[in-house]
Amino acid sequence: MTSRALTAVGVALLLLLAGCGDAGQPGSAGQPAPIFSRPAEPAEPAESSTPAPKPTAEPSAPRTSPRPKPKPGTLPPGLRRTTGTRGVALTFDDGPDPVWTPKVLDQLRRARVTATFCVVGSRVKRHPELMARIVREGHQLCNHSWRHDVDLGSRPAPEIRADLDRTNRAIKAVVPGARISYYRQPGGKWTPAVVAVAKDLGMTSLHWTVDPQDWAKPPAKKIVERVRAGIRPGGVVLLHDGGGDRAATLAACPQVIAEIKRRYGVAKLN
Numbered sequence: 001m002t003s004r005a006l007t008a009v010g011v012a013l014l015l016l017l018a019g020c021g022d023a024g025q026p027g028s029a030g031q032p033a034p035i036f037s038r039p040a041e042p043a044e045p046a047e048s049s050t051p052a053p054k055p056t057a058e059p060s061a062p063r064t065s066p067r068p069k070p071k072p073g074t075l076p077p078g079l080r081r082t083t084g085t086r087g088v089a090l091t092f093d094d095g096p097d098p099v100w101t102p103k104v105l106d107q108l109r110r111a112r113v114t115a116t117f118c119v120v121g122s123r124v125k126r127h128p129e130l131m132a133r134i135v136r137e138g139h140q141l142c143n144h145s146w147r148h149d150v151d152l153g154s155r156p157a158p159e160i161r162a163d164l165d166r167t168n169r170a171i172k173a174v175v176p177g178a179r180i181s182y183y184r185q186p187g188g189k190w191t192p193a194v195v196a197v198a199k200d201l202g203m204t205s206l207h208w209t210v211d212p213q214d215w216a217k218p219p220a221k222k223i224v225e226r227v228r229a230g231i232r233p234g235g236v237v238l239l240h241d242g243g244g245d246r247a248a249t250l251a252a253c254p255q256v257i258a259e260i261k262r263r264y265g266v267a268k269l270n
């Protein structure tokens with residue numbers, strides 16, 4: 001093969017690897033906001049005490065047609081995407097997970113920083129001890145729907161409300177008195193309806209500015225690079241502590257945290 005052909009194959013492979021993820025470029029702070037960003041995850045991923053419950057529903061993009069870029073301006077109004085300060089916020093989605101959440105919490109504690117955890121209601125119920133620890137260690141809570149329903153925003157408003165409310169009740173049952181300040185739509189598939197319901201339930205809809213696509217399990221080095229390239233003052237970084245094998249995320253955490261600390265500081269969302 002010519003080197004040109006090799007390059008083409010390389011690019012195709014990259015597109016294939018990136019194909020199932022968020023619609024924005026990795027680490028794309030300040031670019032058109034990605035939406036429809038993640039494939040549906042299994043509603044109830046099998047849990048075990050060993051790592052690597054693999055998501056089963058990560059469709060591969062066809063080689064020949066890389067996924068379309070989102071149209072600019074397709075996110076509904078009312079989303080929060082920045083910290084409002086110079087500091088950059090860390091957010092962890094799809095937990096609590098008995099394998100990965102404690103390890104992420106250990107890292108945050110070691111670095112003396114806090115994050116926002118966007119938790120899935122059905123998992124909250126199964127891991128009250130992790131929820132208690134998240135709150136005890138000063139992190140913030142974000143509702144991430146009951147079963148990680150990426151299409152929730154398109155359902156009738158009463159259904160959306162029931163889902164968000166059920167999740168909030170599950171959280172409050174295990175960590176009474178904890179504030180649930182945010183809602184984050186699974187897959188970033190926001191609709192005006194879901195934003196409105198979240199607001200009505202007292203939650204701000206929280207999006208992000210940097211998506212290193214850690215859920216697609218790139219090497220830790222890649223995750224660090226993408227965060228490094230994408231962070232700007234006031235940014236919000238999307239990471240995952242659940243929904244699959246998070247070893248790469250975990251391995252990237254020390255450098256990701258150090259990088260944010262050094263450049264802007266780690267901000268707590270308020």
Ligand SMILES: [Zn+2]
Nearest residue numbers: 093094186187
């Ligand atoms: Zn999620």
